[in-house]
Amino acid sequence: MVSNDSAADISGVLRREATAYPRLVDELAAAFGSASNEETSNGDTHPSVATGLLDLPSPSYVPEDLAAALNQVIRGGKILFQLHHTFVISIGPSHVVKVALSLDPDHVDNTQYLATHVPELPIPHCLGVLRSGQRTYLFMSRASGTTLESVWPELSTTQKISVQEQLNSLFRLLRTQAADDSESDVRLGSFVSGLCKDIRRAHRISSGTLHTEAEFNDFILQHPNKTVTPWVKMIRCSMKDDHRIVRTHGDLHPRNTMVNLKTHESPPMQGEVIQTEMKVIRVSSIIDWEAAGWYPESWEFVKAVSMIDTRGPLSDWIEFLPYDAIGYFPMEFSIDRLLDQWLG
Template sequence: MFQQISHIRSLGLATIFKTYLSACGLYHELRRKPDGTSHSGRLAFILGRMVLKTFSITNGALEADTLRYIRAHTTIPVPRVYASAEGYGRRYLLMQAIEGDCLEDVWKDLDDAQKDSIVESLRSYISQLRALPPPYGRKVCALYGEGVRDGRITSSGPVGPFLDEASFNDYLVDAAEIFMDETTLPGIRARMREDHRIVFTHGDLAPRNIMVKDGKVAAIIDWEQSGWYPEHWEMVKAMWNPMDRKDLSWNNRIIAMFSEEDKKDWMVDRELSDHLVGGF
């Protein structure tokens, strides 16, 4: 049985983080929007060689526990978690600041050998994630069997969990219905597979979430959208918000990294997702 990783929910530690943000004049900015409603955003603050990341409890994933889980079960480079806490309506994550550059910023400056090496590393990392045994059978869910946060599906908070891939697909179709001719949806739904392996998925493997140093991957960051998804979903999300379309050297390498079956399933998903851009 999957064991929940220890997560510090110390009100005392949360108070320390809240006090720090208050001293910087930032806490009330997190709590309120200009219209007076509650703020649900995610913000990060650089503290020397550390990063303090904060989320609302409603929309914030247990990213600290996900990072601990990945460090414990794979060789994927991720930031080290120094502390995490929950209190005052927010979650806090104090973690290692990664030395290096965002891949999105330096991709154009890398040579072909470096680009190929980075993509090969990503291929290895995805294989490691897919080798993790799913603790909830066919369930599509976050780390602890809870609802998932996924920008391809919605920007309004967690959805699910879903009993199986069929339920997940039904939700995707229902979410697309408002944007599409409903007569086309049954045909799309009929082509959506329900027999994928359920595997652990980063869920946002875009260049902005890949840190590099000296032409090599230094860390994979931002695991907020990770969870147990159908096997093709990593490609769906990697291509959801890819690199600048004027430079296809990233997109073409990523497409080649996945299987032909993944590509077919990605194209089926695009029949839905291409109608959703700007629809959130």
């Protein structure tokens, strides 16, 4: 536990998620009831990741035989994602576990908030949170399909437009309700913690709750090792403080969009004999909501564009962002780029 960082303190999450253990146990026991405590027959294990993963301290919630079964399926599971000491491992067709040395509680809180307030939004659902030693385990439902990032280079223009239209619908749904700036209790940042963050720049997190866009812009300009110069003050004067405050994902990127590709047989047109086949692409889920919250309406655009690699396989992603839903804010993006030169 990091005592001086409120955003890193997951004690509240663990206490709340204790009520989810029975559901977690029931679902995983049903899915993996036949698993044994033996190694997988094909030897496909991940000892550096999974050995001793679930030395669970609460046998009243998770019986020893279920803990052994969980250890088994995690060892034999497929690593779907890996970054530094964070792993996402499949534990069957319908579940995954995210294993990390630290867990951002906003990941859990934001998904639960959205499941309650925007239930139509396709997102993974949290089943429970367990801690063993220094590791934290977030059990979630598994989004179907593959990441948009992995298939993007092979998609046709028609398929990319289809993805754009679907994302427009989903982000319009996300933004259905906007915060009312006339209310005294309006706060920016994560839906539950109320803390603002910029995960692009050394994972900066606000020290307290911010209530206006002006306060948010001041937060964006902060750097622990730098003094605000007249040049930076000039940039601050050009930043707008009157955007609408809307629900925001905060990390709109093809790696956080899950899609399914299915073959569709189109009926022949009059006079045609041979049927043609095409792949229909469907957005199945939006994942990774730890950076989400109430933010200025321009923030989604600025964050999404700033993370595009202009020379890689996703270089044309900028042409297919869901602009109808998230808007178009080139001036705000340009100012953000100027700030990058100072913030580093």
